[in-house]
Amino acid sequence: MNADTVVERSAPLTERGRRTREKLLAAARRLFEDRGYAATRMSDISIEAQVSHGTVYTWFTDKEAVLRALVDVIVSEAYAALAVGDEISDPLARMAEANRRYLQAYRRDGRMLEVVEEVAGTDPRYREVLSGIRRDHVARVTREIERLQRAGVAADDVDPAIAASAMVEGFGRHWYGRGEQDTSPHDDATAVATLSTIWARGLGLRLPDGPTA
Amino acid sequence: MNADTVVERSAPLTERGRRTREKLLAAARRLFEDRGYAATRMSDISIEAQVSHGTVYTWFTDKEAVLRALVDVIVSEAYAALAVGDEISDPLARMAEANRRYLQAYRRDGRMLEVVEEVAGTDPRYREVLSGIRRDHVARVTREIERLQRAGVAADDVDPAIAASAMVEGFGRHWYGRGEQDTSPHDDATAVATLSTIWARGLGLRLPDGPTA
Amino acid sequence: MNADTVVERSAPLTERGRRTREKLLAAARRLFEDRGYAATRMSDISIEAQVSHGTVYTWFTDKEAVLRALVDVIVSEAYAALAVGDEISDPLARMAEANRRYLQAYRRDGRMLEVVEEVAGTDPRYREVLSGIRRDHVARVTREIERLQRAGVAADDVDPAIAASAMVEGFGRHWYGRGEQDTSPHDDATAVATLSTIWARGLGLRLPDGPTA
Amino acid sequence: MNADTVVERSAPLTERGRRTREKLLAAARRLFEDRGYAATRMSDISIEAQVSHGTVYTWFTDKEAVLRALVDVIVSEAYAALAVGDEISDPLARMAEANRRYLQAYRRDGRMLEVVEEVAGTDPRYREVLSGIRRDHVARVTREIERLQRAGVAADDVDPAIAASAMVEGFGRHWYGRGEQDTSPHDDATAVATLSTIWARGLGLRLPDGPTA
DNA sequence: TATGAATGAGCCTTCATTCAT
DNA sequence: GATGAATGAAGGCTCATTCAT
Numbered sequence: 001m002n003a004d005t006v007v008e009r010s011a012p013l014t015e016r017g018r019r020t021r022e023k024l025l026a027a028a029r030r031l032f033e034d035r036g037y038a039a040t041r042m043s044d045i046s047i048e049a050q051v052s053h054g055t056v057y058t059w060f061t062d063k064e065a066v067l068r069a070l071v072d073v074i075v076s077e078a079y080a081a082l083a084v085g086d087e088i089s090d091p092l093a094r095m096a097e098a099n100r101r102y103l104q105a106y107r108r109d110g111r112m113l114e115v116v117e118e119v120a121g122t123d124p125r126y127r128e129v130l131s132g133i134r135r136d137h138v139a140r141v142t143r144e145i146e147r148l149q150r151a152g153v154a155a156d157d158v159d160p161a162i163a164a165s166a167m168v169e170g171f172g173r174h175w176y177g178r179g180e181q182d183t184s185p186h187d188d189a190t191a192v193a194t195l196s197t198i199w200a201r202g203l204g205l206r207l208p209d210g211p212t213a
Numbered sequence: 214m215n216a217d218t219v220v221e222r223s224a225p226l227t228e229r230g231r232r233t234r235e236k237l238l239a240a241a242r243r244l245f246e247d248r249g250y251a252a253t254r255m256s257d258i259s260i261e262a263q264v265s266h267g268t269v270y271t272w273f274t275d276k277e278a279v280l281r282a283l284v285d286v287i288v289s290e291a292y293a294a295l296a297v298g299d300e301i302s303d304p305l306a307r308m309a310e311a312n313r314r315y316l317q318a319y320r321r322d323g324r325m326l327e328v329v330e331e332v333a334g335t336d337p338r339y340r341e342v343l344s345g346i347r348r349d350h351v352a353r354v355t356r357e358i359e360r361l362q363r364a365g366v367a368a369d370d371v372d373p374a375i376a377a378s379a380m381v382e383g384f385g386r387h388w389y390g391r392g393e394q395d396t397s398p399h400d401d402a403t404a405v406a407t408l409s410t411i412w413a414r415g416l417g418l419r420l421p422d423g424p425t426a
Numbered sequence: 427m428n429a430d431t432v433v434e435r436s437a438p439l440t441e442r443g444r445r446t447r448e449k450l451l452a453a454a455r456r457l458f459e460d461r462g463y464a465a466t467r468m469s470d471i472s473i474e475a476q477v478s479h480g481t482v483y484t485w486f487t488d489k490e491a492v493l494r495a496l497v498d499v500i501v502s503e504a505y506a507a508l509a510v511g512d513e514i515s516d517p518l519a520r521m522a523e524a525n526r527r528y529l530q531a532y533r534r535d536g537r538m539l540e541v542v543e544e545v546a547g548t549d550p551r552y553r554e555v556l557s558g559i560r561r562d563h564v565a566r567v568t569r570e571i572e573r574l575q576r577a578g579v580a581a582d583d584v585d586p587a588i589a590a591s592a593m594v595e596g597f598g599r600h601w602y603g604r605g606e607q608d609t610s611p612h613d614d615a616t617a618v619a620t621l622s623t624i625w626a627r628g629l630g631l632r633l634p635d636g637p638t639a
Numbered sequence: 640m641n642a643d644t645v646v647e648r649s650a651p652l653t654e655r656g657r658r659t660r661e662k663l664l665a666a667a668r669r670l671f672e673d674r675g676y677a678a679t680r681m682s683d684i685s686i687e688a689q690v691s692h693g694t695v696y697t698w699f700t701d702k703e704a705v706l707r708a709l710v711d712v713i714v715s716e717a718y719a720a721l722a723v724g725d726e727i728s729d730p731l732a733r734m735a736e737a738n739r740r741y742l743q744a745y746r747r748d749g750r751m752l753e754v755v756e757e758v759a760g761t762d763p764r765y766r767e768v769l770s771g772i773r774r775d776h777v778a779r780v781t782r783e784i785e786r787l788q789r790a791g792v793a794a795d796d797v798d799p800a801i802a803a804s805a806m807v808e809g810f811g812r813h814w815y816g817r818g819e820q821d822t823s824p825h826d827d828a829t830a831v832a833t834l835s836t837i838w839a840r841g842l843g844l845r846l847p848d849g850p851t852a
Numbered sequence: 853t854a855t856g857a858a859t860g861a862g863c864c865t866t867c868a869t870t871c872a873t
Numbered sequence: 874g875a876t877g878a879a880t881g882a883a884g885g886c887t888c889a890t891t892c893a894t
Binding site: 016041042053057061062 | 883
């Protein structure tokens with residue numbers, strides 16, 4: 001979200017300015033989360049932050065710049081939060097930790113991500129933000145699965161990328177989401193088979209020739 | 214989406230009227246899917262349908278009525294499509310069939326569901342539409358899992374509701390989505406544990422003392 | 427002023443629409459001439475034309491489009507009006523005719539040209555409009571002078587381009603400019619006669635019974 | 640421009656204050672000339688002068704006061720510069736000198752005069768400023784012509800006022816107007832000579848070796 | 853004096869909806 | 874039924890001016 005062409009207002013030079021900017025961001029986030037982006041008026045933000053109408057424009061060039069500032073924070077938080085370090089080595093523990101963080105991130109930023117999705121419907125730049133987060137996370141999980149397979153711990157009849165995709169966010173959503181279609185490397189049949197296997201196993205089904213038999 | 218208080222325009226009386234209404238719906242769906250709800254103007258719809266601006270209002274009371282008509286179709290389709298009949302008895306086959314239908318439904322209506330989500334950001338009625346679809350589907354999957362457990366086919370250390378939730382749509386998304394929080398019947402720790410178990414098994418991890426050993 | 431990139435509203439399809447558009451243009455011209463471009467609000471135009479606020483935007487994309495439409499008319503009128511045909515052959519008569527037309531054009535469009543100049547201060551496209559008109563007219567006068575010189579009628583120690591430049595402007599501008607009219611002590615005929623005499627002599631025309639004979 | 644009712648900020652009391660005020664005036668002139676009055680923001684002026692936004696108001700009550708200060712300088716300069724003293728007695732030489740000064744004044748202040756014209760479109764007080772300069776200059780030229788006629792040097796069938804009017808404007812305006820400079824194919828001396836010749840002849844001066852001799 | 857921030861009136865523009873034909 | 878035009882509430886943004894430090 002830091003296109004070079006975007007001109008931002010300069011940063012506050014005084015403590016008072018910094019506080020006002022923060023108040024505005026907090027107010028905007030509250031309102032965006034509550035009513036969504038489009039339904040939030042600039043004047044709502046100024047009222048919620050208890051400043052005058054024009055003051056919003058002292059710190060942000062336009063409405064979108066407010067969102068951009070919020071998204072920048074969320075994105076960098078997300079990237080930081082989702083990386084599981086090497087201090088945990090046990091595979092199951094790593095997975096548990098990843099799950100824990102994922103839920104945590106969702107609790108904190110889930111609503112804002114929905115807001116981003118709202119805007120992404122119109123603005124491809126935000127589509128890219130979401131794709132980026134997801135792509136990054138899927139790649140991370142994919143690598144993790146591959147590692148497990150190489151170590152002989154995980155069954156190797158599972159496609160790492162599909163499994164990762166399914167785990168990250170329900171698969172279907174992005175598999176057929178706008179703009180992802182073309183880059184999806186797998187056909188439906190493979191997807192269905194892979195998902196079915198994962199879920200069957202996940203439920204601990206005692207299948208005749210399953211790897212857990 | 215059929216609140217009794219909503220007054221709809223009368224159904225088309227002539228063949229010509231029916232065709233116009235269909236053209237408008239098709240045009241609206243195309244545009245909603247392409248640009249989202251808010252970004253689609255009533256005049257865009259009329260242009261896309263090659264009728265005059267005023268004609269949209271001959272068939273729909275307002276913009277939301279256009280969406281409502283589209284959503285009604287999608288919802289009933291979804292409910293119909295996702296119910297797996299009794300003709301398939303093998304558990305794995307049933308699951309594969311359910312997955313197949315789920316992906317199929319997403320392919321057909323995924324973009325429109327995103328549009329509904331966009332509107333749901335402002336209008337609780339559409340929030341309810343989405344919750345309804347999801348709730349219905351999760352309930353179905355939950356019942357299925359419970360049945361497997363009762364039959365001794367599925368491991369019974371898995372919470373059917375959480376598992377179903379995880380399977381339906383990536384879990385995190387709706388677990389912490391707006392308005393769902395209060396009704397979530399489980400705490401985080403349980404959720405993390407359940408998900409971790411499912412996924413570990415799903416990948417076929419050979420755990421020393423796992424429940425499938 | 428017809429940059430290809432500029433998207434105009436489509437032309438009115440009904441008589442009523444045509445009339446409204448005309449009313450708006452007339453109202454806008456009156457106001458622009460009276461208060462200038464910047465000082466005229468879009469709402470002023472709608473009020474002056476006795477239509478609602480939004481109706482201005484039914485016929486013009488934005489405020490500048492209103493000006494553009496007016497300027498287009500003026501420019502084409504100017505180009506048409508200033509060309510003296512071949513039906514007049516006597517040099518002095520031609521010059522008198524050119525002066526007459528020039529003054530006439532100024533009386534009709536002088537105030538609007540000042541408005542264009544106001545906008546030209548900010549927008550180079552209008553700078554170009556003015557330069558274009560002037561350049562065209564100077565070129566025409568220059569050619570006329572050169573013809574006279576070649577015919578041995580005009581003194582050839584006069585630079586045709588400079589002379590033309592000096593002759594084109596001057597006079598008309600303030601003669602019919604805003605607020606000067608009332609204090610102008612002379613009628614048109616006198617003005618034309620005087621200018622013609624001055625310029626004829628300035629070019630060194632050897633007139634049969636001129637005061638210098 | 641020195642209406643007694645206008646309350647101006649007090650004159651700078653310190654050397655530092657004087658310098659700030661000068662910097663602001665210089666900056667304002669640069670910007671006005673470059674973009675015009677309306678398009679120049681008070682904040683632009685402060686930035687160009689490298690002071691804080693509020694400082695402009697330390698020295699000028701409002702935006703118009705900045706323009707007024709600049710105009711006052713230009714006007715007094717103009718009145719001073721255009722008066723040809725008695726030290727030149729030869730008619731042609733006087734006229735050449737007047738032309739020279741006129742062009743010179745235009746080179747220095749032409750752009751600012753255009754800016755004044757921009758404002759004059761809205762504010763009659765500036766209309767009066769321009770009229771004043773012009774009226775004064777025309778009166779001067781008129782007197783000069785009348786003197787020549789009384790002396791029997793100039794033809795007396797020329798209306799002095801009209802002739803003066805025609806002579807004052809014209810040329811200079813575009814010769815040194817924005818953006819024309821580079822394309823002007825002639826140097827000042829040639830321009831002056833040509834104009835002088837034209838006008839001398841136009842007045843019917845009986846020059847020793849003129850074409851009318 | 854100078855500074856950086858805050859203020860708010862004012863204006864342009866959009867677009868769902870209504871209307872006359 | 875369909876059409877093209879008219880309506881007007883609503884909201885984003887600008888910028889001259891004021892204020893507290």
